[in-house]
Amino acid sequence: MELYGYWRSSASYRARIALNYKRLDYNYLPVHLLNDGGEQHKQAYKQLNPNELVPTLVDGRNVVHQSLAIMEYLDEKYPGPALLPGKAANRAVIRAMSLDLASELQPLINLRVQQYLTKQLGVSDEGKSAWLQHWFKLSFTAFETSLNDNAGTYCVGDEFSMADICLVPQVYSAERFGIDLSDYPCLREVYGRLSDLPWVAAAHPSKQPDAEN
Amino acid sequence: MELYGYWRSSASYRARIALNYKRLDYNYLPVHLLNDGGEQHKQAYKQLNPNELVPTLVDGRNVVHQSLAIMEYLDEKYPGPALLPGKAANRAVIRAMSLDLASELQPLINLRVQQYLTKQLGVSDEGKSAWLQHWFKLSFTAFETSLNDNAGTYCVGDEFSMADICLVPQVYSAERFGIDLSDYPCLREVYGRLSDLPWVAAAHPSKQPDAEN
Incomplete structure (x- = not known):
């Protein structure tokens, strides 16, 4: 799995905690939000995430953005310690x-x-x-x-x-x-x-x- | 079920569509966001929803706020036409x-x-x-x-x-x-x-x- 993120972004931070909690290995690919006008606005990243925001999770053929959607996806695809426990x-x-x-x-x-x-x-x-x-x-x-x-x-x-x-x-x-x-x-x-x-x-x-x- | 909402609120509008789609009956309880400084800020409503925002769904003992959480809740509690179809x-x-x-x-x-x-x-x-x-x-x-x-x-x-x-x-x-x-x-x-x-x-x-x- 690959996680595109930025060290100080709250939403990236959420995705990292979720992946760690589930003990899922991932490559962390930094997207610098300030350098060069913001790397999130570059064509290569926009094709992955048209919202030009971090994070984006790439899991095989599945590309998921929005940190809450990423967490729900991980919880459905990779059960184990649940991010949404209970009824x-x-x-x-x-x-x-x-x-x-x-x-x-x-x-x-x-x-x-x-x-x-x-x-x-x-x-x-x-x-x-x-x-x-x-x-x-x-x-x-x-x-x-x-x-x-x-x-x-x-x-x-x-x-x-x-x-x-x-x-x-x-x-x-x-x-x-x-x-x-x-x-x-x-x-x-x-x-x-x-x-x-x-x-x-x-x-x-x-x-x-x-x-x- | 009871839905506290406001006619023109986007989030209330979402909850109404979801309830209609699932053919769930509900009482609609208007909370006027402008009158009298905003009824969402009154003590009675704040006790139901500390965020002082609409909508809030009351389903028996369960009180759910945030329209996306309401929709996920409805989808888990009342299957039928799914709001989140597929894998x-x-x-x-x-x-x-x-x-x-x-x-x-x-x-x-x-x-x-x-x-x-x-x-x-x-x-x-x-x-x-x-x-x-x-x-x-x-x-x-x-x-x-x-x-x-x-x-x-x-x-x-x-x-x-x-x-x-x-x-x-x-x-x-x-x-x-x-x-x-x-x-x-x-x-x-x-x-x-x-x-x-x-x-x-x-x-x-x-x-x-x-x-x-």
Whole structure:
């Protein structure tokens, strides 16, 4: 299997954790999101993923993009430790909490949106920081409530799941953007447990071959 | 079953199509997103959905939010016409194309983001219109390519799926925002077929009890 990704991309980070958790071997193919106008916009990559976003998973003849679709695909194709354990109701909670981060927060704070704010709207660094703070606060406040309702050892009960895989990169980027996490004790507690797991730790951006300082 | 939604919300529209397609009866409970500061922010609704977003599905003891999680839940709990037909590879394409719209486009153009642009960043109507045009163009251009690769009668082959359910509300909102669709012939063709389907037509915003002119 081949995973096209970028060390610091949250969605790539999710895919790496999922592959590690399932002990699936893969070649990691870095796509630099900034160099040379962004390698994700080059023709070769666009043919693989018309959305010009990372990650993309190539598994034989199957080409899958979107990190949540990649995780669902892996869970169907390669059972073993489940990314979506339990019955329909539990799986629904896992999916909803995953989407709360991957679909409501991450798309608003990613590189291309930040670039638009700066270049097209002329938003200052302070304005951009306020934008990030705003969406993180809204999202993490709701996520903290969901954790209070659902968390055990991990985000949903005591089994590791896709929701955990979505939380880890989001906390990583929160720290990177200087978001204050003191209002989210349950989130910090769960994150603390997650970051020590070997399959999570190995997926950390700093451990990737394309990591920069 | 109860579905909390708003007539013009894309995510509520998705949930309605899915429920109709599976011929599941439900009570529709309108949550007005604008009146009185937004009913989604009231305590009663927040207890059901801490994200203060619509839709929320209540199925007995199970409370599910996030439209994609609702559709996956319905597909697991109530088989019958599948929202995710086929094997893992086909399901991956359906999920990826669904997320391309639901996760990469919709969160950038929804009400709360538009409100932030106006109120916090002082973006003009022209600037807001350019914002909408930009994200629609990026997303629909990629989606058109995906359709060229995958579409048959519907978005992915000849079977109706979750990808179609995500496309319909997105075209509805594109038309509402005056987005020019002439560059997306395949998208328009598939949409034309979709909008006539009875389970799609019945879910149209204008047919809902909370519809306004």
